[in-house]
Amino acid sequence: MGSARFDRPEDYWHRSSGGCGSMKNPAASALPSATGWMGCWWWPVASSVFRERSLNTDDGAPRHRVQPHPDGAFQIMGQAVVVTSGGIGGDHDLVRKVWPKRLGTPPETMVSGVPAHVDGRMLAISQARGARVINPDRLWAYVEGVRNWDPIWANHGIRILPGPSSLWLDASGQRLPAPFYPGFDTLGTLKHLRETGHDYSRFVLTQKVIEKEFALSGSEQNPDLTGKDHRLLLARLKSGAPGPVEAFKEHGQDFVVANSVEELVAGMNRVGEPGMISEDHLRELLETHDLEIGKKFSKDAQVTAVRGARQYLGDRLIRTAKPHKFLDPRNGPLIAVRLNILTRKTLGGLETDLSARCLTESGQVLPGLYAAGEVSGFGGGGMMGYNALEGTFLGGCLFSGRVAGRGAAGDV
Numbered sequence: 214m215g216s217a218r219f220d221r222p223e224d225y226w227h228r229s230s231g232g233c234g235s236m237k238n239p240a241a242s243a244l245p246s247a248t249g250w251m252g253c254w255w256w257p258v259a260s261s262v263f264r265e266r267s268l269n270t271d272d273g274a275p276r277h278r279v280q281p282h283p284d285g286a287f288q289i290m291g292q293a294v295v296v297t298s299g300g301i302g303g304d305h306d307l308v309r310k311v312w313p314k315r316l317g318t319p320p321e322t323m324v325s326g327v328p329a330h331v332d333g334r335m336l337a338i339s340q341a342r343g344a345r346v347i348n349p350d351r352l353w354a355y356v357e358g359v360r361n362w363d364p365i366w367a368n369h370g371i372r373i374l375p376g377p378s379s380l381w382l383d384a385s386g387q388r389l390p391a392p393f394y395p396g397f398d399t400l401g402t403l404k405h406l407r408e409t410g411h412d413y414s415r416f417v418l419t420q421k422v423i424e425k426e427f428a429l430s431g432s433e434q435n436p437d438l439t440g441k442d443h444r445l446l447l448a449r450l451k452s453g454a455p456g457p458v459e460a461f462k463e464h465g466q467d468f469v470v471a472n473s474v475e476e477l478v479a480g481m482n483r484v485g486e487p488g489m490i491s492e493d494h495l496r497e498l499l500e501t502h503d504l505e506i507g508k509k510f511s512k513d514a515q516v517t518a519v520r521g522a523r524q525y526l527g528d529r530l531i532r533t534a535k536p537h538k539f540l541d542p543r544n545g546p547l548i549a550v551r552l553n554i555l556t557r558k559t560l561g562g563l564e565t566d567l568s569a570r571c572l573t574e575s576g577q578v579l580p581g582l583y584a585a586g587e588v589s590g591f592g593g594g595g596m597m598g599y600n601a602l603e604g605t606f607l608g609g610c611l612f613s614g615r616v617a618g619r620g621a622a623g624d625v
């Protein structure tokens with residue numbers, strides 16, 4: 214027998230933005246018959262409106278009971294509780310608390326790549342009831358976050374999924390060493406950037422690069438894909454940046470668009486800490502880049518990687534710009550983007566057995582408590598390992614949700 218206590222609705226209505234905003238809870242759909250079974254069916258409904266405050270795993274309450282409280286909160290009793298509350302990225306203090314030493318000091322300033330309600334609160338609540346959290350420091354923060362000019366939640370950051378051509382500089386304007394090129398090695402780049410002592414870095418690129426190489430993560434940033442609009446999707450093949458990218462160029466506070474290096478540097482020093490970027494140094498970097506682009510056999514590993522990427526037809530068509538000189542005005546204007554660290558995925562969490570049952574510190578099954586999805590590290594407390602592949606997270610949510618639903622159904 215378990216129960217969950219919910220507060221009254223808070224600011225929980227929100228526009229969806231993320232990988233599975235419209236998905237049904239697989240834990241619920243795995244149940245043979247949801248009707249009349251309190252332990253799971255209420256979860257997706259209640260959790261979208263009410264905020265869970267506490268959890269009991271053995272309170273001796275009768276089956277299927279909803280108990281209102283005088284303060285407006287209510288408690289639901291059932292044979293099992295499935296926790297599917299997501300990761301921790303909405304609570305930056307919690308992110309800093311679990312920040313792994315191997316990635317250096319935690320950043321003071323980050324942007325939120327997840328809604329505020331993805332705050333890890335249920336981890337502590339479940340722990341208080343005896344559940345064990347494992348691998349809490351396996352977090353995945355991205356290094357290409359820009360502040361959303363049209364935010365949905367507080368401090369809303371959008372991740373750029375970059376192609377390989379932008380020059381990547383640290384906050385002081387030094388080019389990042391190999392292999393830290395755009396889209397190459399998120400955690401390696403994050404570790405390197407933490408050693409620079411600054412919470413941000415920069416891309417320097419051209420109009421030609423942004424048109425082909427900037428994709429933005431998030432459902433509202435990809436209306437063609439999320440709206441299944443084939444006409445809009447085909448427009449990606451045309452020249453010009455997609456509408457949402459152009460909107461960032463125009464309104465985004467992290468973007469600088471300029472017709473000369475001098476103007477670009479002035480903008481970069483305005484957007485970042487003043488005086489950090491030297492015009493002479495940036496001009497030299499750009500001239501060196503253009504020199505290498507002109508050579509048939511470049512010794513610049515990034516130039517070689519860009520040429521390699523274009524050997525693949527898909528990348529050549531929609532992902533990698535034709536190598537070009539950044540200082541040639543025909544390829545301009547020049548663009549600089551300040552990149553913030555963006556919180557996103559939580560790869561550790563509530564430890565479970567193979568039936569998604571939560572385990573205690575001593576490895577015993579905690580009766581009636583299940584966990585699935587990101588709160589359990591996409592299953593089990595770390596099913597994905599640490600170097601999870603991009604885009605494979607939803608699979609773990611679906612799979613562990615199905616297992617939890619089946620396991621919980623067995624308790625009814």
Ligand SMILES: Cc1cc2nc3c(=O)[nH]c(=O)nc-3n(C[C@H](O)[C@H](O)[C@H](O)COP(=O)(O)OP(=O)(O)OC[C@H]3O[C@@H](n4cnc5c(N)ncnc54)[C@H](O)[C@@H]3O)c2cc1C
Nearest residue numbers: 231232233260264265298299330431586587604605606607
């Ligand atoms: C912008 C973005 C892009 C992404 N892109 C991809 C991608 O391309 N591929 C991929 O595989 N993954 C992607 N992800 C990750 C993926 O979307 C998440 O890992 C996945 O949605 C997690 O699902 P979940 O059901 O475990 O948690 P969530 O979807 O976070 O749902 C948790 C729910 O629990 C509720 N909740 C939390 N705390 C409480 C509480 N105390 N009381 C009551 N309710 C509570 C929340 O309101 C929320 O509705 C992306 C995520 C984001 C944000």
